[in-house]
Amino acid sequence: MKPYQELSREELLSLKAELDKKYREAQAKNLHLDMSRGKPSAEQLDLSMEMMDVLNSSADLKDSEGVDCRNYGVLDGVKEAKELLGQMSEVSPDKMIIYGNSSLNVMYDTVARAVTHGIMGHTPWGKLDKVKFLCPVPGYDRHFSITEYFGIEMINVPMTDQGPDMDLVEELVSSDPAVKGIWCVPKYSNPQGITYSDETVRRFAALKPAAEDFRIFWxxxxxxxxxxxxxxxxxxxxxxxxxxxxxxxxxxxxxSTSKISFPGSGVACIATSPNNLKDIKKQLMIQTIGHDKVNQLRHVRFFKDIDGIHAHMRKHADIMRPKFEAVLDTLERELGGLGIGSWIRPRGGYFISFDAMEGCAKAVVAKCREAGVVMTGAGATYPYGKDPKDSNIRIAPSFPTKEELAVAADLFVLCVKLASVEKLLEE
Incomplete structure (x- = not known):
């Protein structure tokens, strides 16, 4: 079929009648499917169940340095947990702190500490007239929720296929002392699946911020x-x-190990410079006496080393890959060449980013919901939930079964077609 933009009004009306009929048939199926968040499926969670057996009442719960992991202490995490997550993060163990289950919690704490007490002796952000954060878009909604919660002004920075627009990042960071940070998901980004190029990473490292307390949240x-x-x-x-x-x-x-072992019971970490670690520990030693060392030990004894993590993630990939390919193949088969959507074929991560025709994303998501498929809210991938073009939709293929996903993908492309035809008829 030729691009929708090239169809006559009569052809569009005929197509709309056909699509309306298919949509009513889809609604009659009374579907209840959820593609709203990047949750691992039960099949993925099952991969880690043997972790529950590595510790029991007769297990030695001392770490390699003889620390009793049942007791208080060890603020920055047990030695072998730092070594394991250090290997995963490609960072020396002495540059990291091991936390509880959630890296989002660590990011929240890091922003909160900057707001209330400042970074390395600088004025607390909460005492400044204006604090700004750069937000590569489309991006991760929960990052944006944190900065919005603290009243920090968020500035959109467009993503390219190499990462954020670094010309704009460099200009804003170097010229405005109110710019205190930037959110980054540098590998298989949420939601586009883009990995920052070598040049982009080096330009980040070489930034010359106007604010001495500017930080990259990587x-x-x-x-x-x-x-x-x-x-x-x-x-x-x-x-x-x-x-x-x-x-x-x-x-x-x-x-973190949130999408590696158990999302609700994983291990998270922060890696940074010795100066930053010293600054963080001043607050951390007041906040806690130490995080869950038994869980840290459990992860170490289950995975053992980075090779164990890689072997485990290959099993995850075997579950995820067919789901991603099912959605991507449906998009290509049903929407390819129609001029009403574009998408990126990621090589990792948890999401597929879809760009509908301008002004159509909310309509597509609403139609999906009315037919029984819940998607991430349109606009969620932008600060304040405001996508200026109303076009980006985040697809999360991980949680549904392959059978459910096939049904959901078919409904999604139907809703894209219908919303696009309605938009063109309006114009």
Whole structure:
């Protein structure tokens, strides 16, 4: 079929009648499917069930240094947990702190600490007239929720196929002392699946901020989440690049096992410079005596080392890959060449980013919901939930079964077609 924009009004009306009929048939199926969030499926969670057996009442619960993990202490995490997550993060263990289950919690705490007490002796952000954060878009909605919660002004920075528009990032960071940070998902980004190029990483490391307390919030959530064993993206290690550029304190690097083991019971960490670690620990030692060391030990004894994590993630990929390909193949088959949508075929991560015709995203998501398929809200991938073009939709293929996903993908493309035809008829 030729692009919808080339159809006559009569052809569009005829097509709309046909699509309306299919949509009514879809509604009659009374579907209840959820593609709204990047939740691992039960099949993925089952991969980690043996972790529940590595510790029991007769297990030795001392770490390699003889620390009794049942008791208080060890503020920054047990030695072998730092070694394991250090391998995963490509960072020396002495540059990290191990936390509880949620890296989002660590990011929230890091922003909160900057707001209430400042960073390394600088004025607390909460005492400043204006604080701004750069937000690559489309991006991760929960990042934006944190900065919005603290009243921080968010500025959109467009994503390119190399990462954020670095010309704009460099201009804003170097010229405005109110710009205090930037959110980044540098590998298999949420939602587009883009990995920052070497040049982009080096330009981040070489930033010359007007604010001495500017920080890059480097959320490496998908560092080992490849879909293809033979087609993996490579990301330069940011802490190394910052040290080379003479900017060792400029970055906070976050990661966790949330989509590796159990999302609600994983292990998270922050990796950063010695100066930043010292600053963070001043607050941390008041906030806690130490995080869950038994859970840290459980993860270490289950995965053992980075090879164990990679082997485990290949099993995840075997579950995820067919789901991604099912959605992508449906998009290509049903929408390819119609001029009413574009998408990126990611090589890892948890999402597929779809761009509908301008002004159609909310209509597509609403039609899906009315026919029984819940999608991430239109606009969620932009600060304040406001997509200026109303076009981006985040597709999360992980949670439904393959059978449910096939049904959901068919309904999604039907809703894209219907919303697009209605938009063209309006014009």
């Amino acid at each position: 959320d490496n959530a998908y560092c080992v989440h490849h879909l293809y064993e033979d087609q993996q993206d490579f990301l330069l290690e940011i802490l190394d690049e910052c040290e080379k550029a003479g900017n060792p304190d400029i970055v906070y690097k976050f990661c």
